[in-house]
Amino acid sequence: MAQDSNISLSQASTISCHNLQYMVNVGQRCKKAQEKLILKGVTGVFEAGMNAIMGPTGSGKTSLLDILAGRKEKSGVRGEVLINGNDLPRNFKCCSGYVLQDDVVMGTLTVRENLAFSAALRLPSTVSLKEKKERVDEVIHVLGLDDCKDTKIGSMFIRGVSGGERKRTNIGMELVIGPTVLFLDEPTTGLDANTAYTVMNQLAILSKQGRAIIFSIHQPRFTIFRLFDTLHLLSKGETVYHGPAQDSMDYFSSIGFECEAHNNPPDFFLDVIMKNATAAPSIEQDPESNSSIKLEEGRISTEMNNTTSTASTNLTQSYKTSRFHREVEEKAAEIIKLHDNNPGIVGLPDYDYATGFFTQVTVVAKRAAINYKRSIQVSVVPFVMSSFFAIVLGFVYFQVDTSFPSGTQNRTGAFLFASIFMVFSNMGALELFIAERKIFIHESGSGFYRTSSYFFAKVLCDLIPMRVIPTIAFVTIFYWMIGFRAEVGAFFIFLFTLMLTTFCGTGLVFLLSIRVGIVSVATNFITAINIIMFVFAGVLVNTSSILVWLEWLKYFSIIRYSVNALSINEFRGLTFCRGNGTDICITGEEYLADLDISFSNWDLWQNHVALSCIVIILFTLSYVALLKVPKHK
Numbered sequence: 001m002a003q004d005s006n007i008s009l010s011q012a013s014t015i016s017c018h019n020l021q022y023m024v025n026v027g028q029r030c031k032k033a034q035e036k037l038i039l040k041g042v043t044g045v046f047e048a049g050m051n052a053i054m055g056p057t058g059s060g061k062t063s064l065l066d067i068l069a070g071r072k073e074k075s076g077v078r079g080e081v082l083i084n085g086n087d088l089p090r091n092f093k094c095c096s097g098y099v100l101q102d103d104v105v106m107g108t109l110t111v112r113e114n115l116a117f118s119a120a121l122r123l124p125s126t127v128s129l130k131e132k133k134e135r136v137d138e139v140i141h142v143l144g145l146d147d148c149k150d151t152k153i154g155s156m157f158i159r160g161v162s163g164g165e166r167k168r169t170n171i172g173m174e175l176v177i178g179p180t181v182l183f184l185d186e187p188t189t190g191l192d193a194n195t196a197y198t199v200m201n202q203l204a205i206l207s208k209q210g211r212a213i214i215f216s217i218h219q220p221r222f223t224i225f226r227l228f229d230t231l232h233l234l235s236k237g238e239t240v241y242h243g244p245a246q247d248s249m250d251y252f253s254s255i256g257f258e259c260e261a262h263n264n265p266p267d268f269f270l271d272v273i274m275k276n277a278t279a280a281p282s283i284e285q286d287p288e289s290n291s292s293i294k295l296e297e298g299r300i301s302t303e304m305n306n307t308t309s310t311a312s313t314n315l316t317q318s319y320k321t322s323r324f325h326r327e328v329e330e331k332a333a334e335i336i337k338l339h340d341n342n343p344g345i346v347g348l349p350d351y352d353y354a355t356g357f358f359t360q361v362t363v364v365a366k367r368a369a370i371n372y373k374r375s376i377q378v379s380v381v382p383f384v385m386s387s388f389f390a391i392v393l394g395f396v397y398f399q400v401d402t403s404f405p406s407g408t409q410n411r412t413g414a415f416l417f418a419s420i421f422m423v424f425s426n427m428g429a430l431e432l433f434i435a436e437r438k439i440f441i442h443e444s445g446s447g448f449y450r451t452s453s454y455f456f457a458k459v460l461c462d463l464i465p466m467r468v469i470p471t472i473a474f475v476t477i478f479y480w481m482i483g484f485r486a487e488v489g490a491f492f493i494f495l496f497t498l499m500l501t502t503f504c505g506t507g508l509v510f511l512l513s514i515r516v517g518i519v520s521v522a523t524n525f526i527t528a529i530n531i532i533m534f535v536f537a538g539v540l541v542n543t544s545s546i547l548v549w550l551e552w553l554k555y556f557s558i559i560r561y562s563v564n565a566l567s568i569n570e571f572r573g574l575t576f577c578r579g580n581g582t583d584i585c586i587t588g589e590e591y592l593a594d595l596d597i598s599f600s601n602w603d604l605w606q607n608h609v610a611l612s613c614i615v616i617i618l619f620t621l622s623y624v625a626l627l628k629v630p631k632h633k
């Protein structure tokens, strides 16, 4: 079912987690699996407002956030996460907002175009284009992006908006769907103090409209801390405080941890948890206090420094005996009661993709087209390189004649180089595909589009501008400069062969970029595969003389099929004679037979069938690999 376009901005949502445990397998291959408990029974209620999850590094903030957002693999998670007392809907990630720590927006698109992309895919077709545009304008205005709305985001090569504007664009991508819950993973990371405050202040304004804004944050400065409504403090996967942020200082004071004047509370909390504070504690039992910990201000206790886990346990114990824990437990119990009385999802639809397959393909393809148009290096370089290489080879083999052996040798050499170029020239696309992987994972995981829509759009937009046009340019220059058969039919068979060859190369690069997410590793794989295909092309090594147990590799050589097809197309019907007047001649057919190439019409098309099968197999495998890319963390 499509998402309701009128999700009210004031409709409040409460996210709650109940005795949440999260366990991961940290066993290494070949070793016995070991389990690590990351979250140890966390309970919390996150209502409309600013909900901060804080804690030292490795305390489990991101894990908790991801589980609350329904973005962790379910295996390993115990306990319940509920929204307004209901189970999270199946596609919760499609209707809630999630802003990653690293920005995932298309750098070549403007702020407005990125937001429009999100609106076009995530708001249903029942919302008119005009309304979508208005929604985008509203979000731009709310986030204070009016001044830079038509500025490109920027990339490694393009100077774009500032870091804060980029972060706000990421937030805007989520806000266009009007989510009642917005998750953010460390939204201030990488921003300077002022920009961080601006971003957080805007989130605070949004939270006043009834949204639950839940975010992990490391060590915010005081002005940011003041914006928090609820604070959830974690230490080694356990809650050490959950309650109103403004009460947190009093709470820590009540258990014996007094914050020095002028010390920043978030810094102080982390110091207490980490025990290397300016006000490092020494432990002593206080019989009159609820708490088992007493802090002696300003004195560093070696004992305390060496007993991290003991202190963490003590903080947990103190929290468990506090009124804050009691209050959250009572609230959580009420929510659970509501849930038990309303089993299943009540009032919440099972969200699905907001738009259909064709809309998704069109919108994603349109974005890819804009991206190519604006990335001059990406769109123009393949064309220029193909034309340049065709001219260079064209001069090297300029107007080949039919003398023997130069006529046969030069033609075979030209076919080999052309085929190799078609396969190797795809390597440039490797980095592009890998770079876009992150965007794909986030967008498909957030319900922007189906994997199939992305795949079709990618194939459409990649093959046409990046491969078809440069190949046409290459063949047109190369064929006529070298002076192959001056027949239209032969020219088109030549073009068709090299087109299939380059599609095979693209399929290989596409598959490896999906399976292997590291450019250098994927490059090594592709180079090795291409060299094997080159060796088994049958030109430099006679395939019939290769060891029998290695011979089968020739059936995987794209270059071999390509060279064979080009040779049959060219050599049949030609005669090559020695130029020394001896009248010793050899027919093209005899030359092909010498190379162990069968040359009937069917033999010619057999190579095309083989290349087509390789294209289909590689693209099918790429699609399956894309389907298997984990959309959860």
Ligand SMILES: Nc1ncnc2c1ncn2[C@@H]1O[C@H](COP(=O)(O)OP(=O)(O)OP(=O)(O)O)[C@@H](O)[C@H]1O
Residues within 6 Å of the ligand: 024, 025, 026, 036, 038, 055, 056, 057, 058, 059, 060, 061, 062, 063, 064, 216, 218
């Ligand atoms: N899939 C996993 N496999 C192994 N360890 C994991 C996995 N996921 C999380 N952890 C470990 O769990 C702990 C908590 O991780 P998490 O990323 O939630 O912490 P964090 O508080 O967000 O840390 P940071 O502030 O550094 O981002 C860390 O020690 C991390 O190494």
